[in-house]
Amino acid sequence: MRPASLGAPMQSVVVDEVEADGTADLRPAPARWQDEGRRLGGWAVRRPFLAAAAVAALVGLVVAFGLAAPAIVTAQERRHVLAATAFPGAVHVLDAGPAVRWSASYDESVPPLLVGDTIVVVDGPDLQHRALVGLDVVTGARRWSVPLGAEPSPTQVRCQELAGHLVCLAGEGPPPDQRALAPGERPPEPAPAVLLVVDARTGDVLASHRVEGRVVAAAMTGGDVVVATYWWGAFAVRRIDPLTAQVRWERLDGAAVTVPAVGDVTLRAGGGLVVATVSGATLVLRAATGERVRPAQRTAGTDETRMLADGTLVRTRYRLEAVGVDVMSDLSTGEGEPWLTARGVPVEPEVDDDASGLVFTSGALAGGPLVGRVSAYRPGRSEPVWRAFAPAREIAAVVGDRVVLRVAGALVGVDSRNGVQMWRRTFGLGLGRAFTDGRHLVLERTTPEEGATLMALDLETGRVDWTSPLPDGTSRVIQLGGHLYAAGDGDLVALR
Numbered sequence: 429m430r431p432a433s434l435g436a437p438m439q440s441v442v443v444d445e446v447e448a449d450g451t452a453d454l455r456p457a458p459a460r461w462q463d464e465g466r467r468l469g470g471w472a473v474r475r476p477f478l479a480a481a482a483v484a485a486l487v488g489l490v491v492a493f494g495l496a497a498p499a500i501v502t503a504q505e506r507r508h509v510l511a512a513t514a515f516p517g518a519v520h521v522l523d524a525g526p527a528v529r530w531s532a533s534y535d536e537s538v539p540p541l542l543v544g545d546t547i548v549v550v551d552g553p554d555l556q557h558r559a560l561v562g563l564d565v566v567t568g569a570r571r572w573s574v575p576l577g578a579e580p581s582p583t584q585v586r587c588q589e590l591a592g593h594l595v596c597l598a599g600e601g602p603p604p605d606q607r608a609l610a611p612g613e614r615p616p617e618p619a620p621a622v623l624l625v626v627d628a629r630t631g632d633v634l635a636s637h638r639v640e641g642r643v644v645a646a647a648m649t650g651g652d653v654v655v656a657t658y659w660w661g662a663f664a665v666r667r668i669d670p671l672t673a674q675v676r677w678e679r680l681d682g683a684a685v686t687v688p689a690v691g692d693v694t695l696r697a698g699g700g701l702v703v704a705t706v707s708g709a710t711l712v713l714r715a716a717t718g719e720r721v722r723p724a725q726r727t728a729g730t731d732e733t734r735m736l737a738d739g740t741l742v743r744t745r746y747r748l749e750a751v752g753v754d755v756m757s758d759l760s761t762g763e764g765e766p767w768l769t770a771r772g773v774p775v776e777p778e779v780d781d782d783a784s785g786l787v788f789t790s791g792a793l794a795g796g797p798l799v800g801r802v803s804a805y806r807p808g809r810s811e812p813v814w815r816a817f818a819p820a821r822e823i824a825a826v827v828g829d830r831v832v833l834r835v836a837g838a839l840v841g842v843d844s845r846n847g848v849q850m851w852r853r854t855f856g857l858g859l860g861r862a863f864t865d866g867r868h869l870v871l872e873r874t875t876p877e878e879g880a881t882l883m884a885l886d887l888e889t890g891r892v893d894w895t896s897p898l899p900d901g902t903s904r905v906i907q908l909g910g911h912l913y914a915a916g917d918g919d920l921v922a923l924r
Contacts, residue, residue, distance in 0.1 A: 506566045509924075510545055513910040514866030515781040520910045521865045522884060525896025526923035530568030534561070534920045538585045542908040543594050543628035546571060548587060549920060556581045560596060560624075562631050565909070568922060572631025574624070582622070590648050593634065594626040595670050597655065599643045618642040618659060625670045637673035639666075645695035647702065649715045652676060654702050656695045665695070665704050665711065667718065677718030681711060699739025701762045710734070712741065712762060721762050730758075742774050755791060770805045770812070777823040777831075778862045784831075784844045786813065790821045802833060804847065814847025816840075824862040825869050830887045832869055834859070839869070841890050851890030863907055868893060870912070872905050880904070882912075 513520055534540060534549035535558060541548045545565045552558035556578040562571040576582050582598035589595070599621025620638040627634055641657030641664060648654070653670045656663070667676040694705045701721065702713045710733040712721040723730055723743055730743040741762040747754045757774055758766035772789030786804045789812075800819040803812040818840045820833035830850070831842040838854040860872025868884040873895075875881075880898040882905065885891065898905070899921045902914035914921040 647697040649697035
């Protein structure tokens with residue numbers, strides 16, 4: 429018995445457009461479009477003013493869209509470029525090798541600086557015609573230029589951000605080698621340095637002052653600039669209001685320190701302290717008053733004093749024992765009792781999300797079983813949480829539950845909770861700086877075969893996710909804000 433549907437009569441189905449008389453228009457599409465165009469033209473002839481208004485409105489919409497579209501795209505890109513990253517110090521997520529966004533020329537002797545949405549560089553055809561230049565972080569376009577002057581032309585330029593402004597010190601370079609002078613001969617007195625405060629957005633010069641002496645280092649603290657100067661045995665540290673040039677305090681140490689020809693001076697400010705290291709001698713000063721800070725009684729006999737990036741003061745002692753040299757470091761706020769005493773010298777990771785709460789040290793001298801091994805401490809505990817099995821003195825990254833050690837041309841991923849080795853990748857020589865987006869460890873690498881490249885490793889597994897060559901002519905990578913830039917041959921190249 430067959431289904432009833434098989435016996436039903438067939439019906440015709442319309443599959444194309446239907447004209448007014450009910451028949452299908454089977455002409456090709458171009459013919460139908462021509463008819464529509466003729467009808468529209470006839471309507472325009474009958475109503476010329478209305479047609480003109482419609483055409484004008486359409487043209488206005490097209491022009492407005494053409495003008496607004498680039499601005500909309502740029503605004504969206506600006507939000508992305510300036511958006512927050514996974515944690516301070518990270519870059520935006522890089523799931524693939526970045527592409528070139530823009531490039532600009534600059535003087536490589538002065539590191540570029542990001543202030544707000546402006547990248548500040550120094551550029552010019554020669555030493556006598558250099559200027560501070562503000563570049564738009566999104567497009568690379570020049571926003572402004574501030575000449576540095578030519579009489580005398582500054583050979584040393586130091587710039588830092590301070591409260592959203594650009595603060596620069598421009599002056600002469602390191603002092604001359606005193607050993608090259610004849611007995612009793614003095615080098616020529618240096619010209620004063622210039623202290624500039626510039627609005628990084630507009631390039632307006634908000635203040636310009638002279639600073640006496642040869643500036644050899646500078647740091648920022650509490651809205652002021654701290655300047656270290658040296659000339660002919662006189663070493664001075666001053667805290668200066670950059671807008672008014674008022675000297676808050678001054679510390680002179682003429683006999684205590686000497687500066688060699690290369691200007692061996694470091695200056696750091698943080699945690700309410702200013703630490704100046706000059707040829708191995710160290711001054712620890714209160715940032716508010718300039719008074720010298722003396723170590724606590726139990727930390728007496730310090731052989732080396734330095735400040736970490738977070739403002740922690742480290743005093744290290746070296747003692748000769750039967751099995752070798754014992755190294756102990758006291759970490760403190762500068763005064764009072766240390767909050768941690770650990771064996772070894774503190775190691776600062778290149779990038780750290782500050783989630784682990786660990787402090788890392790390394791035995792730096794030969795003679796003991798812990799030489800060259802990283803140890804992880806928690807504040808308040810005298811014994812380490814773990815010691816790395818692999819000999820390593822450098823930490824590329826501490827992110828999430830991974831600590832990545834540098835081990836003689838290799839990278840070793842360690843579980844931050846217990847020190848267990850999770851992976852190891854050997855690359856040989858040529859590994860450079862490390863960066864992270866929270867998921868990948870991004871490294872510079874230079875080899876004779878591939879040249880300068882960027883390489884991304886998965887932090888969890890150590891797997892190489894991608895490799896990307898640097899733009900032609902560039903040889904290294906720097907980080908400004910949440911993005912990477914290739915540099916070399918006088919060019920700064922934005923990577924996105």
